[in-house]
Amino acid sequence: MGISRRKFLGWMGAAAGAAAASMKPKAAAAAAAKSFPGHPDSLGVLHDTTRCIGCRKCEAACNEVNNLPKPEAPFDDLSVLERRRRTHAGSYTVVNKFSVPGKKDPVFVKRQCNHCLEPACASACFVQAFKKSEKGPVVYNEKVCVGCRYCMVACPFYVPAYEYDKALTPRVTKCTMCAPRIAEGKLPGCVAACPKEALTFGPRKKLLEYARARIAKHPDRYVGHIYGEREMGGTSWLYLSGVDFGHIGMDTGIGDLPAAAYTAGPLAAVPLVVGLWPVLLTGIWAISKRKEKRASDELSAALAANTAAHEQKKREELSALRQKLSKEKEAAVERAVKQALEEAEKEREQAAAEAGKEGGRQHEPAARQGGAEKGEAEQADKEN
Amino acid sequence: MAGEHPTGQRGLFTPFNVVAGIILLAGGVLTVMRFTGGLAAVTALDDNNPWGLWIGFDLLCGVALAAGGYVTSAGAYIFGLKRFHAAVRPAILTAFLGYALVVLALHYDVGRPWRLPYPIFVSPGPTSLLFEVGLCVFLYLTVLFIEVTPAAFEWLKLTRLRALVVKLTLVLTIFGVVLSTLHQSSLGALFLIAPGKLHPLWYSGYLPVFFFVSSIFAGMSMVIFEGTLAHKYLHHKMDEAHKAGTLNVVLSFGKAAAFVMAGYFYIKIIGLAADDNWHYLATGWGLWYLLELFGFVAFPAFLYALGVREKNVRTIRVASLFAVLGVVLNRLNVSVIAFNWHLPLSQWYVPSIYEVGTSVFIVTLGIVAYKFAATHMPILHGHPDFEYEH
Numbered sequence: 114m115g116i117s118r119r120k121f122l123g124w125m126g127a128a129a130g131a132a133a134a135s136m137k138p139k140a141a142a143a144a145a146a147k148s149f150p151g152h153p154d155s156l157g158v159l160h161d162t163t164r165c166i167g168c169r170k171c172e173a174a175c176n177e178v179n180n181l182p183k184p185e186a187p188f189d190d191l192s193v194l195e196r197r198r199r200t201h202a203g204s205y206t207v208v209n210k211f212s213v214p215g216k217k218d219p220v221f222v223k224r225q226c227n228h229c230l231e232p233a234c235a236s237a238c239f240v241q242a243f244k245k246s247e248k249g250p251v252v253y254n255e256k257v258c259v260g261c262r263y264c265m266v267a268c269p270f271y272v273p274a275y276e277y278d279k280a281l282t283p284r285v286t287k288c289t290m291c292a293p294r295i296a297e298g299k300l301p302g303c304v305a306a307c308p309k310e311a312l313t314f315g316p317r318k319k320l321l322e323y324a325r326a327r328i329a330k331h332p333d334r335y336v337g338h339i340y341g342e343r344e345m346g347g348t349s350w351l352y353l354s355g356v357d358f359g360h361i362g363m364d365t366g367i368g369d370l371p372a373a374a375y376t377a378g379p380l381a382a383v384p385l386v387v388g389l390w391p392v393l394l395t396g397i398w399a400i401s402k403r404k405e406k407r408a409s410d411e412l413s414a415a416l417a418a419n420t421a422a423h424e425q426k427k428r429e430e431l432s433a434l435r436q437k438l439s440k441e442k443e444a445a446v447e448r449a450v451k452q453a454l455e456e457a458e459k460e461r462e463q464a465a466a467e468a469g470k471e472g473g474r475q476h477e478p479a480a481r482q483g484g485a486e487k488g489e490a491e492q493a494d495k496e497n
Numbered sequence: 498m499a500g501e502h503p504t505g506q507r508g509l510f511t512p513f514n515v516v517a518g519i520i521l522l523a524g525g526v527l528t529v530m531r532f533t534g535g536l537a538a539v540t541a542l543d544d545n546n547p548w549g550l551w552i553g554f555d556l557l558c559g560v561a562l563a564a565g566g567y568v569t570s571a572g573a574y575i576f577g578l579k580r581f582h583a584a585v586r587p588a589i590l591t592a593f594l595g596y597a598l599v600v601l602a603l604h605y606d607v608g609r610p611w612r613l614p615y616p617i618f619v620s621p622g623p624t625s626l627l628f629e630v631g632l633c634v635f636l637y638l639t640v641l642f643i644e645v646t647p648a649a650f651e652w653l654k655l656t657r658l659r660a661l662v663v664k665l666t667l668v669l670t671i672f673g674v675v676l677s678t679l680h681q682s683s684l685g686a687l688f689l690i691a692p693g694k695l696h697p698l699w700y701s702g703y704l705p706v707f708f709f710v711s712s713i714f715a716g717m718s719m720v721i722f723e724g725t726l727a728h729k730y731l732h733h734k735m736d737e738a739h740k741a742g743t744l745n746v747v748l749s750f751g752k753a754a755a756f757v758m759a760g761y762f763y764i765k766i767i768g769l770a771a772d773d774n775w776h777y778l779a780t781g782w783g784l785w786y787l788l789e790l791f792g793f794v795a796f797p798a799f800l801y802a803l804g805v806r807e808k809n810v811r812t813i814r815v816a817s818l819f820a821v822l823g824v825v826l827n828r829l830n831v832s833v834i835a836f837n838w839h840l841p842l843s844q845w846y847v848p849s850i851y852e853v854g855t856s857v858f859i860v861t862l863g864i865v866a867y868k869f870a871a872t873h874m875p876i877l878h879g880h881p882d883f884e885y886e887h
């Protein structure tokens with residue numbers, strides 16, 4: 114079999130990795146560390162886009178080794194290259210074609226997870242479903258994934274995809290760097306399938322040296338940049354290109370800071386808020402309490418004064434009322450008495466006129482009538 | 498919405514009940530669709546746009562507009578603004594319902610909702626800002642729950658329990674402010690991890706500050722706005738203390754909101770200057786940004802100031818509406834509209850009718866629950882057996 118030395122660059126590394134057994138990922142110290150150089154001897158893949166012919170063999174191999182569902186268009190149908198594609202739930206890798214201004218031939222670029230040294234997806238995941246393993250692959254644990262899709266928001270390369278059509282067990286999907294195969298000492302499916310050696314697998318450090326050597330040997334063939342060496346803190350998947358990376362769909366404005374650097378500030382502020390806020394708030398509360406107490410003291414003083422004044426006024430009013438009432442009463446009594454007297458006078462005159470007829474019995478009703486009239490007079494006064 | 502009016506017509510088929518019933522029924526159908534067909538059956542989400550309306554509106558706007566809870570209780574119990582007391586109960590109730598609905602909405606959005614406790618209890622990922630959001634929302638929902646219980650205890654006549662909770666008021670309030678500060682700001686900080694995806698006019702290192710400060714006036718505006726609605730439709734449920742209190746609250750919140758919004762406007766400008774983003778203002782995105790900043794921040798801030806100066810409650814209420822809309826616009830801009838701005842138009846996310854329907858359904862649930870609570874529990878009025886102020 115013609116598996117070249119280059120394709121096998123990492124064989125020893127991979128074998129060592131397999132011997133060390135279990136690809137068990139260690140927690141990515143990534144998020145905490147500011148400048149994380151990557152795990153020593155971690156593995157990666159170098160993608161030389163100048164060698165890629167867009168045959169989609171890697172896509173087919175990836176589909177096979179990962180037992181992915183049958184694709185919409187068969188892998189030998191190259192017309193799909195006319196459309197710009199991205200990774201989906203059923204395809205961990207896609208090859209895209211780019212026509213570059215001033216260049217006769219199109220450029221083909223394979224896309225998949227870049228297996229960042231300090232992955233945004235891992236830093237973003239709130240259940241640590243993504244971990245950067247020491248061997249290089251960023252692996253996903255579907256057993257804890259909640260499906261919040263923050264990893265998809267976070268990934269600067271638009272890599273993770275989601276099984277939107279699964280009702281109860283949707284997973285985030287992405288290239289695994291064939292971690293299970295690496296653990297068995299095998300090459301990643303896509304690397305093994307590439308007929309043009311556009312993909313080289315090996316320890317990242319070696320790949321970088323190798324890439325630099327290629328650039329040095331063919332300065333006319335390559336732009337002097339290895340994409341992924343530093344982008345977003347560095348990635349395990351590295352790229353060589355003959356044209357500006359911006360022309361082949363790679364984000365060149367992405368910066369060298371790892372994703373965690375962007376969120377470090379707010380995360381560091383948490384203990385501050387937790388520590389300082391309660392102290393400050395309690396202080397403010399104490400001050401406002403004091404103010405409130407002073408205010409309430411003043412208020413009660415004012416209230417007391419107010420009440421006193423109020424009572425005084427009321428007392429005056431009452432006595433005035435009483436005076437008025439008693440005066441009115443007096444007047445009424447006087448009036449009534451006068452009336453009664455007058456009537457009594459009249460009756461007496463009548464009685465005198467009818468003298469002797471019925472005698473002393475006349476006095477009684479007159480007196481009663483007078484009393485009633487007096488009551489009415491009082492009532493009328495009150496109503497007035 | 499014009500269900501029960503002071504006239505006291507109380508049939509089952511009031512217009513409110515009919516409309517709400519239809520929406521809830523449709524919501525039930527959508528729920529079945531979501532949990533049998535997956536997100537693909539009801540949403541327009543895709544691999545480039547993993548977050549849509551349910552995050553942008555239900556989560557981000559929901560949490561921002563429920564900020565009235567911590568703002569009002571902080572004002573009343575920490576800053577000692579006695580005149581806010583009448584507003585505390587409705588604000589806490591709205592906040593509680595708001596957060597409960599946010600959590601409910603998340604059950605639709607995340608893939609495996611029964612795992613929502615995982616970040617806290619099974620596999621915490623403390624490097625994630627979403628972890629912080631989750632933890633704080635969980636704790637704050639608990640705090641809010643405890644804070645609403647006095648009203649329920651009064652309704653159920655559980656005097657001793659009520660007294661116990663009332664004693665905790667200050668501690669709960671401080672807890673609430675700390676947790677709110679953290680998660681309100683973290684919701685903004687969520688987007689810091691994607692500097693390449695969010696338009697530079699909205700992306701800023703100050704995002705957490707922007708989100709926190711805007712949550713303050715969002716909360717105040719929502720209290721005023723909600724008060725307007727409650728006055729219109731639940732007037733008969735209010736006692737004199739509440740009615741008198743609301744006027745006070747409208748004026749003082751209007752004044753405070755005017756100040757906070759002015760400050761927010763100012764730090765937004767500082768953010769522009771810090772990243773030297775002036776040149777973007779001359780683009781289409783710039784116009785959109787200016788519309789948000791002037792039409793829905795500066796304008797309502799000015800209206801607030803005007804309304805307070807002239808003691809015009811109507812103006813203040815109009816201002817509150819604009820401020821609320823402004824916060825909604827801002828949250829949608831950050832999470833949906835200006836997110837993935839550089840993708841070709843054909844790959845833009847536009848919510849599906851089902852997504853909109855589900856959001857409407859969840860808001861309706863909230864209104865129905867609020868109406869039930871305000872009708873049956875001493876929310877807008879004191880309970881005859883209990884002293885209103887505590």
Ligand code: SF4
Nearest residue numbers: 226227229233234268
């Ligand atoms: S490319 Fe994206 S998915 Fe892959 S490791 Fe980096 S951040 Fe994670």
Ligand code: SF4
Nearest residue numbers: 238258259261262264
């Ligand atoms: S979708 Fe899953 S893997 Fe991605 S951030 Fe959420 S919990 Fe983590």
Ligand code: SF4
Nearest residue numbers: 175288290301302303
């Ligand atoms: S490394 Fe494996 S999973 Fe990744 S693209 Fe290649 S074949 Fe697919």
